Structures are given as structure tokens and as C-alpha cells.
Amino acid sequence: MDATPNNPIQNNLPQGIKEADLLEAIKKSGYPLQTRVAKKLSDRFNLHEEWSFKDRDSGTLRALDIFANMPLVDYSAPQPRTSPHLSILLECKQSELPFIFFETEHPARLTGFPPIAGLKSHSIEIATNEDRSVYIFSILTALGLSNHDFITRPPFSNTFSKCGRRGSSLELSGEDAYNSVVMPLIKAATHYEISEYPKPTYRYFQAKLTLPVAVLSAPMVITRSDGETQFTPWVRVTRHEYDGDNYDRNKSRFWAIDVVHEDYLSTYLDEHALPFAREFAEKVLKHDEELASCEGFTEQLDGDVFRIGVSALKPRPISKKVFGAFRNFIEKLAHNSINIK
Template sequence: MEQKHTPEYAHLKAGVTGSDLLEAVRRSGYPLQAAVADKLQQALSENDIWGEVQEEWAYIDRESGQARALDVFADIPLSRSAKGGEAHCRLNILIECKQSELPYVFFLRKEAPQNSVAFPEIIGTAGPDMQIFAPVNDGKMPPNFSYLLSVHDALACHEFQVFDNPPFHAISLTKAARRGGSKLELTGEDAYRSITLPLLKSADHLTSIAPRGDRDPIRFLASLAVVDAPMIGTLQHDGKNVFLAVPWVRMSYLEPFNERQSWNRTASKVRYFDVVHSSRLSRYLDVLLKGVGACADRAIENYSVLKSGVAVMGSEDEYVKMHELEEERRKYITEGPMGRIFKAYGGRQLKLQEGAEIAEDVIAVLDW
């Protein structure tokens, strides 16, 4: 009987077995990255959307100047003009994948840390804010009165769940670890370096290279971490620590104001990214694609004023189309806005029933 020859490249050495390799691959995180990319492609197909999905997307670290790689990146055209099919809005999804047997722990808050929607980020407009003038027939304000309104509020993004209604908000993210023995500890440094920094820096790189001309796309930037690990939130309730298992958390990260006008506010600028459990990724992507797609339609309807940064609009909290400022009032633009206005925030609040007896070492399971 002829013995089959095993080629040299198939010989495992140094005592390595197939089981060893399988365990190493499972722990590496690369299968999770591939699965996330596949789920993203599937979500695009199910929503009848074409988009480019790329793994190991390269970006430049703004601090070190070094090239780094993000696990998954997507560039998705959302709306096309009637002339020539030119894309005017795009969704860019930036994803970092992490897996762990030990949990990620989120320090939850009962409501969002600011009263204005700011996720996903919107770039490609004249700026993060619009200078809004009241209609001439309003009769309540002088013709030169204007105010600042964020682009998110101008498009009434709060009317869509992915912008305004994530199930849970958190101010800090930590990872459980065992150091120097079996005692469990929480470290914020690991999560900061492996999740927060890559997502923020890759978003900053994309913002810096994206063209911003009058005919260039308006972009929605959604940064998220997909984790295959227990996701445990903790919240203070009646003087106790309550633990909640949660599938989707919106993380906030505070930065000092830079170019954006703060109008004498001393509070920090808030940036966001989402953390989603891998088992809920398909559902999350469906919410994201539908919400951003609907908001992109509004951006197309207001394309010219978003590019100019100046518009006429009523004071309604719900969405209304913006209009170009009349020629006779354009002389008032240089006078600048007289203040900043926020649209009514209707985000969810996390509430626990008063007097509810919840043991501190019990983990309640929540979903959305």
C-alpha cells in the first residue's frame, strides 16, 4: 500500500499540535473580526445597500505619526442625486473587535451626558453648527437675529433611535483582569488603549482626509466596538451598586473644546462611540442603517444650506426643511449668532423602581 507523503510545509514542530493552533486562533480575535465583517456585508445586502467593507483598514495615529490598523472599516453610499448618480451622503462605520472571557464593566449613567445628539458624527458640512435665522414672517425676532444650532439638531436626528435612543449610556469603560493572583481587578487603561483610542484616532484620521468641497459627500461617522465578552453595567441605586448585563452601550469621551465655539461654557466637548455585543450586532446594524439612511435623505434635501452653514428655519422641535437666507439679509451673517439653542432632547432615561430590593452581587439581564 502506498504511503501518502506529508509535505514539509505541513509538518508541525516544537511540540505544536493542531489543538494548540485551534486554541491560539480562537483566542486571537481574528475569527471575530472575520465574522463581524461578514455580518456587516450581510446587513448591507438585507437592506439593499451597496458598500465597501475592508478589514485591517490603515490610518495614521495623530500623536505618534505611525500607521496603524483598524479591524473593520465600511464606506457606504447612502443617497444619490438625480443627476449622474453622484453620491452626496456616505456612512463610514469604524469597528474595533475584542473578545475576552473576563467581562467589560461599564459605569452607567441614568441619562446622556449632554442635551444634544452627537452620534454618529457628521462631517462634510460647513461646520458642526448652523447659523439659523428666523423666517421673515415670524414677527417675533428682528431680521438680523440668528443663533447657533448643531447640524444634528437642524436635521432633527433625535427622531431616530440610533441617534437619540440607545438603551444605555456610560461615562467609563473598564475591563476585568486578574493580576498577581486570583483576585479580580478593574482596569480602565486596557480598554482605553485597545478600544477608545483606536476608535477616536481612526475617526480623526478619516475626518482629516475626507474632502469637504461643495460637491463632496456629507459623511456620517459611526464608531463602535464589537465585543465577544460579558458586558456588565453598574449603576448606583439607593446607595448600592446594581449590576446589569447589557447588549448595547453608548460610551462618552470628554475632550476640551478646540475650534468649536463654546459660548462661555466650561464643560468639555463630548464624543461618543458604541459598544455592542457580537450576538446583537445584526440587530444593531439594522437600526444604524435605517436611521442614518433616513437622516441622509434629510441631509440631501438641505444639501446646499448644510454646505454654506447658514439657513432660515422655524423653531419647531420636529424636522422641518431649511431654506436659503434671503439676499437682503445676508449682510447680517457677519454680525454673528447671538446664542446657541438646543432642540428638545427626548432620549431614554435609565430608571429603577424606587424601593426595589436588588442584591448587590446579582446581575440582572436587560435587552433592547
């Protein structure tokens, strides 16, 4: 192994440690993969390697391999009330043994995927002239993006495992894959949402489309209920949680993590994630006022909102806002949430 010109002779391997063994340990550690992934992203994203986040269970600081952010707005133009961004949280894993994904035939409806950090709410309240009700939709649903090809295209898996060796045979370990891949990304995404939550005094906001992504340098295999098994470079892993700390009314939440093979990462970004992010940015800039308040108005709702979004969405009139505030006040009184002295 070569040394730099200024390296002192004492900075060398001690007896008993072979250079080949050291290089093999470095290769298996995952850091070379992290470096390769960062290099692929560095020309387009602002990167932070070893990005720290607070573990929601232990309260301790942990580190994610890479945080990548891309502004999707021209800051030389007049600033919109809501600026779109693409944020990607990446965890890198490499293995000689395969990861096995079990495809689900009934994937959950991911109206909240990808999550959007930086706004007051995960959802938007929409008033109409049809009645006095206020309709609540996820932001991506209201923008007509919840049925986008990027959301529905990949195979879905609720369960996956990593192969391990037991003597001369292979066995599957779901716990190892879950603890090393799924939970770090969910915890990092949770931390990111909390850290980006706007203060009450904010007038300008950032809508940060957030993609938790696991990049594997390992064989990826998907198996279906009919017994068919194939290699695949992209699987979306879903997980349901009860989110008691969620600031929205709906406490049930589905997380999703995109698991992507290292050699498919550029295709995943160029042909799937970035086109979706650009369409998201276009709609955010069109409806920046509505997203800043997480309130909107339309004359009437179309029949299939989940497919086409809320057409003719516009900022809520002042009269509707006043009525909404009064209605919320009455609801709180009814539930004894306000004490009048």
C-alpha cells in the same frame, strides 16, 4: 491540521509547537471575530479591513479592524449638492472575561453624535427675519434628529472596565479597556473627519454619518448606582474632550462609542442604526443646499428647536449672505484679525 494540495512538506510546524496550542492562539487573537463581523456586513456595506489611520498623538499609522461604508443616495438620479452616507468604524475585541459598564444617571447631551464627516462644519448657521442674529445649531439638531430614539435609547456609561484574573479572583482594569477600545476608535474617527474635510473649491459634498462601534465577543455587564447588575448587549460610552483643532467655535466636544455584543450586531444595525441613517438621508436630500453651505434661513425659530428641529429650513437668501459676510468682516476687524495697509 490539513494543508493545501500545493503545500511543500517543509511548510509545517517545528518541533515543540503543538497544533492545539497554535489553534488556541489564533482563536484568542481576535482575527476570527474580525472575520465573522466582516462577513455579517459584507452583503450591505463596502468594507475595508485593516483600515489605516494616523494616530493624532504619535503621528504614526495604525490600523482599525474594519471600515464599512454605505451610500444612502441613488447615484443614477440627478446628483444633489450633498450626498448622504453611513460610515462605521469598527474595532473587534474578544475575551472570556466580562467587560463591566457603570451606567451614568446624567448622560451628556450628544448634539454632535454621530459626527458627520465631509461637510464644511459640524454646525449650521441659521438666519431669520426676527432679528439680525445668526443662530448656530449642530446639524443633527437643525434637522430634528438630536432627540431621535437612536440617540437617547441605549444606556450610557462614562466608565467601563475589563475583568482580569489575579490568582483565583477577578479584578477590574479600566486602563486596558480605555486604551484598547475607546482611544483607537476616537483617534480613527478624528482622522476620518480630517481626511474627509472638503477643499474650498468643492461644490458638491458628502455628509457621512459616522458611527464608531466596538464589537465584543465577551460578556457585557452593566451596573447601576442602586446596585442592580444586568447583562446588556448595547452600551454607549461617552468621553469629553477639549478639541482645540476643531474648526467650529465650540471647542468642547463629547465623543460617543457604541459598544455592541457580537450576537446583537445584526439587531443593532437593522433595528436602530440603519433606520436612523435612512431618516438622516431623507433630511439631507431635502436640505442638500443648506448643508452644502452650512448656512440656512427660516422666517422664525420655533420654540423647541432641539426637539423638532428648524421647521421650514431653506437656503439663505443672497441678501442675508452678503450681510453675514460683512458682519464677519467687521468682527475680524474688531479683533485685529485683518491688517489693512
